[in-house]
Amino acid sequence: MLRNRRKLLHRATPALLLAPGLLLFLVVIVFSALRTFWISLHVWDGFGDMAWAGLANYVELWGDPQFWVSLRNNVIWLVVFLLAPPLGLAIALLVNQKIRSMRLAKSLFFMPLVLSTVTVGVIFVWFYDPTYGLLALIFDAFGGTAPAVLSSDTWVTLAVVFAALWPQVAFCMVLFLAGLNNLDEEIIGAGRVDNARGWQMLRHVVLPQLRQVAFIAVAISMIGALRSFDIIAVMTSGGPFGSSTNLAYQMYEESLFSYRFGYGAALATVLFAIMMVFIVWYLIRLLRDERGA
Amino acid sequence: MYPRQIPESRPASRLLYATGVWAVLLLWLMPVFAIILTAFRTFEDVMAGNYWGWPTEINFWGNLTAVFTQTDMLDYFVNSLIITIPSTVLVLVLSTMTGYVLSRHRFPGATLLFSVFIAGNFLPQQVFMIPVRDLMVSLGLYDTFGALIIFHVAFQTGFATLFMRNFIAALPHELFQAARAEGASPWQILIQIVVPLVRPALAALAILLFTFIWNDYFWAIVLTQTDAVKPVTAGLANLRGEWVSSWNVVSAATLFVAIPPVVMFFLMQRHFVAGLTMGAVKG
Amino acid sequence: MTRLRLNRRRFLATSAAAGTACLGAPLYAQTRELVIISNRGNPDQRAALEALAKEFGTSAGVKVSVNNMDHEAHKTAIRNYLVASPPDINFWFSGERMQGFVERGLFSDITDLVEQNGWADVVPAMGATTVDGRIYGLPTAGLLWGLWYRQDVFDENGWTPPATAEDFFTFGETAKAAGMTPFSIGTKNMWPAAGWFDHMNLRINGLEHHKDLMAGRIAYTDASLMKVMEPWTELVNAGLFLENATSYAWEQAAATLAQKKAAMMDLAGFISYGFPEEDRGQLRFAPFPTYDAGMGRYEDFSVDSIHIPAGAKNPEVAREFLTYFYQPDTLWSYLEPDGNLPARTDIDVSGNHIMSESKKGLVGVDGTSQYYDRDTNPDVAQAGLKGFQEFMARPDRAERILADIERARARVYGAL
Numbered sequence: 007m008l009r010n011r012r013k014l015l016h017r018a019t020p021a022l023l024l025a026p027g028l029l030l031f032l033v034v035i036v037f038s039a040l041r042t043f044w045i046s047l048h049v050w051d052g053f054g055d056m057a058w059a060g061l062a063n064y065v066e067l068w069g070d071p072q073f074w075v076s077l078r079n080n081v082i083w084l085v086v087f088l089l090a091p092p093l094g095l096a097i098a099l100l101v102n103q104k105i106r107s108m109r110l111a112k113s114l115f116f117m118p119l120v121l122s123t124v125t126v127g128v129i130f131v132w133f134y135d136p137t138y139g140l141l142a143l144i145f146d147a148f149g150g151t152a153p154a155v156l157s158s159d160t161w162v163t164l165a166v167v168f169a170a171l172w173p174q175v176a177f178c179m180v181l182f183l184a185g186l187n188n189l190d191e192e193i194i195g196a197g198r199v200d201n202a203r204g205w206q207m208l209r210h211v212v213l214p215q216l217r218q219v220a221f222i223a224v225a226i227s228m229i230g231a232l233r234s235f236d237i238i239a240v241m242t243s244g245g246p247f248g249s250s251t252n253l254a255y256q257m258y259e260e261s262l263f264s265y266r267f268g269y270g271a272a273l274a275t276v277l278f279a280i281m282m283v284f285i286v287w288y289l290i291r292l293l294r295d296e297r298g299a
Numbered sequence: 300m301y302p303r304q305i306p307e308s309r310p311a312s313r314l315l316y317a318t319g320v321w322a323v324l325l326l327w328l329m330p331v332f333a334i335i336l337t338a339f340r341t342f343e344d345v346m347a348g349n350y351w352g353w354p355t356e357i358n359f360w361g362n363l364t365a366v367f368t369q370t371d372m373l374d375y376f377v378n379s380l381i382i383t384i385p386s387t388v389l390v391l392v393l394s395t396m397t398g399y400v401l402s403r404h405r406f407p408g409a410t411l412l413f414s415v416f417i418a419g420n421f422l423p424q425q426v427f428m429i430p431v432r433d434l435m436v437s438l439g440l441y442d443t444f445g446a447l448i449i450f451h452v453a454f455q456t457g458f459a460t461l462f463m464r465n466f467i468a469a470l471p472h473e474l475f476q477a478a479r480a481e482g483a484s485p486w487q488i489l490i491q492i493v494v495p496l497v498r499p500a501l502a503a504l505a506i507l508l509f510t511f512i513w514n515d516y517f518w519a520i521v522l523t524q525t526d527a528v529k530p531v532t533a534g535l536a537n538l539r540g541e542w543v544s545s546w547n548v549v550s551a552a553t554l555f556v557a558i559p560p561v562v563m564f565f566l567m568q569r570h571f572v573a574g575l576t577m578g579a580v581k582g
Numbered sequence: 583m584t585r586l587r588l589n590r591r592r593f594l595a596t597s598a599a600a601g602t603a604c605l606g607a608p609l610y611a612q613t614r615e616l617v618i619i620s621n622r623g624n625p626d627q628r629a630a631l632e633a634l635a636k637e638f639g640t641s642a643g644v645k646v647s648v649n650n651m652d653h654e655a656h657k658t659a660i661r662n663y664l665v666a667s668p669p670d671i672n673f674w675f676s677g678e679r680m681q682g683f684v685e686r687g688l689f690s691d692i693t694d695l696v697e698q699n700g701w702a703d704v705v706p707a708m709g710a711t712t713v714d715g716r717i718y719g720l721p722t723a724g725l726l727w728g729l730w731y732r733q734d735v736f737d738e739n740g741w742t743p744p745a746t747a748e749d750f751f752t753f754g755e756t757a758k759a760a761g762m763t764p765f766s767i768g769t770k771n772m773w774p775a776a777g778w779f780d781h782m783n784l785r786i787n788g789l790e791h792h793k794d795l796m797a798g799r800i801a802y803t804d805a806s807l808m809k810v811m812e813p814w815t816e817l818v819n820a821g822l823f824l825e826n827a828t829s830y831a832w833e834q835a836a837a838t839l840a841q842k843k844a845a846m847m848d849l850a851g852f853i854s855y856g857f858p859e860e861d862r863g864q865l866r867f868a869p870f871p872t873y874d875a876g877m878g879r880y881e882d883f884s885v886d887s888i889h890i891p892a893g894a895k896n897p898e899v900a901r902e903f904l905t906y907f908y909q910p911d912t913l914w915s916y917l918e919p920d921g922n923l924p925a926r927t928d929i930d931v932s933g934n935h936i937m938s939e940s941k942k943g944l945v946g947v948d949g950t951s952q953y954y955d956r957d958t959n960p961d962v963a964q965a966g967l968k969g970f971q972e973f974m975a976r977p978d979r980a981e982r983i984l985a986d987i988e989r990a991r992a993r994v995y996g997a998l
Contacts (some may be wrong), residue, residue: 054686075377110565117328120557120561128546130330180507180564211301233423243771247976278418282429286549432662518657520655536652540623540653
């Protein structure tokens, strides 16, 4: 009897452990997300009555040139943000030494992630300023004229992503620092015995063990690339003339400036669909990997 | 440990290495120096476009005083602690539990549940502004710490579950088999085996969660309205004007607001050592 | 939304009932409270408001709490708090931005309060807070837009501000010959370009046309709009504006004026923030040049205002506060730190240089609009702001840009 009860408890434990987190997440996040999809089928200004619109928002989206600009820029964001995991790993490797001053150095490498995005954005705007900016000063020193990158519809997105990359690298560094300290010493030791060194060691011994962390770092960088909007708001307001928007920013603008919540929600749904591609890819890779192991 | 440690017996190499790292760091922190420099400027200096030169007049104390007199920065600071600390702790607890179950127990729908956590994580926040606000209003929590804490815990649980699940999945199988063979209950396995082993992950996660929640401003606008419950980011925003912002004061405030997460990182670092424990358990 | 408000009310009622049951007496009814939400960013003005609130609190025996939000965040927040949990007093803008809330019944009608105090006689801008003959807020101050310049620079060069469309070009050439940018403008935040459009349209097509356009009654593809874009194109092509304008916020653009690298700039009184204290006395206001001698003088005059939300919990105290706040002395002490022109004409502003310049500029004005993004629907405004920013960088795209804005207009106001 007692044994049975204990067994039952053992069986139930996983469910009990899962329940609180799952419930909270379902009620607050999933429920709200579903409502977002529902909103996307309406015309709504955020606080009156919703008017049913069917798929009209999606149809409009298809014909909206701004949407295609945002989509193109999101590709740039994704590509550049893929630099964050390797750079973060490089810094993590650099500072993962038991030398006294490294503790402080690590904390300082982490700093970009902590600073308010608004302030970071402003500093980067000042960096690019064609009259008073550091870039302009450097060009002046060599007798050149600095390009006004934030006024150029070709370069503006790269200039903004570059600023956004900075904290993202710090983010990845933290992940890899945790990963590097979860390595199996025995395998490392074995690698050393086999005389594996430097690059080889990293590729064949260390990286396979960091795979889980690398997965997180890549996923988080993708999410960051698709979700960032505040630095755009600070640096360019999506300009010049809408050439630096991404989907998240466009949604922010449509919902909060133009008060078109239905249209904003449609954008969100499309953004989510794009993300689904990554999620599915991610899950397949992850599960296959684990089965293999 | 990887990379190979420079042995203590070679102090010269260690010094050289450290110097190299600090040189990289100097480059890395260029924008931070710009913020520091700005925090030393006068308003006129910034308005005149002197962003990169030496301040024409050192005004650090003036700016720092302004941070605390122009807005109730200390009150907001305390509010932020009240919001951030419980949220972080709760997320850590919840996600360790969910991450453990999702990585170590096979049951139908496990993958689906996991993908729900990941998917929710990918959502851009501003789209569910209104549903979340309505939810908090109907719970009677609008404009309270509770609203912010509940939202942050729910939202961050997605990311944290992904994080913890992957770390726990990376632990060696034999460990769990051995424990089960000895008749340990799932609860015992979680507390006695998993938690000590994922300490570096928990530390890293704690740092990240603390930083994200600490830096949130968007939800503070959506879910609160009175100063008594607003976080420190609202204090920071208060320093910005309709037409013009005193970036010199904002910069000083930015540095002040950044202190807790950096200190947190500094303190949490000592948990970044686990290789030893792992070997010990296995042996 | 009503459902939610009811829920909230019910929640409050329940908790109040519970409180009563516990304590045996409704304690909360004995202390009078007032909750204010302000969006003032200028620290001195914020301090002034807190001081006023405190004084009012002591004299009227009210517990006042002032909650401040930054200007941009407040635009988002107001849509949340007016619905979810309204304060007793809040600060906002008159005109279109107010009207949307009035139509949904979110602001209280205070017509009787205004009549009681005879405020309409001393506040010509009261029309800006009036919808269908009812008044929903008190105008606090206004921003008059026009071309600002430095008196010392003009004296040195023997210049006078351009008065007609032709002067634009002659003035532009002389300024350039003196090594200066004729007109500084920073369009990173988009609105400065739309402000320039307002001036041009008011000068060329007049106030009625402008109001109709803002209300969505004229298509952006209408021929009258090209009558504005063509001369504007000439200004851009003549190189009269600051280069790379989209890289700069107004502050950076104003710095060129302060440093005598530019001659004039289209802005309101807050331009003084861009000037060192000792140079502010040099600032002068000139109205935008005329295009049509027969046209009346119409200007952008943006009016800020103060309101009682419809769901205020202490409306009576809020009215008391407004009565106190709107006394000339009190209003002056609130406005003085910011330099916007008081809405009450019976306030003496001669002590403040920038206010006096604005006041002089207002003499002879035949009618006012507010500002592009304060006059038209937010959705159209966003399209227009973006469009005019693009136009100033790529004037050859005028027709496509107007077609883009027209799409937004048609979506909001319907086909014509």
